[in-house]
Amino acid sequence: MAFVVTDNCIKCKYTDCVAVCPVDAFHEGPNFLAINPDVCIDCELCVPECPALAIYQEDALPDDMQHYLTLNAELAEIWPVITEIKDAPLDAQEWDGIKNKQEYLII
Structure with missing residues (x-):
């Protein structure tokens, strides 16, 4: 079983989560984080x-976010590991809570 980063991380990319990960499972892209399952x-x-x-x-993913399990695995293969907190994008709060942001995902 694994945890999965989903839609609301896109363009928010808060990195508070990476500092507590004991196995360095997080990977960083331009505007999203992924967890290597x-x-x-x-x-x-x-x-x-x-x-x-x-x-x-993984077992609690909403139906409309099931594809993020595969997406996290794919992105973790190409993005570098991140282990330290970084500043969030300046407009992160404006994007927090906006639905269906996958079109803004930069790979």
């Missing part, structure tokens, strides 16, 4: 750290 140990430490509430347990 092969590395994630299902510890749940990242969930309460995400200000955007964008991280779900």
Whole structure:
């Protein structure tokens, strides 16, 4: 089982979650984070750290976000690992809560 970063992380990309990950499962892209499902140990430490509430347990993914499980795995293969908190984008709060942001995902 793994945790999955979903839609609300796009263009918000808060990195509070990466600092608590004991196995360095997070990967950073230009405007999104992904969790490597092969590395994630299902510890749940990242969930309460995400200000955007964008991280779900694999079995609890909403139906309309199921594709994020595959997307996280694919992006983790190409993006570098991130282990330290970075500043969020200046407009992160404006994007927080906006639905259906996948069209803005930069790969």
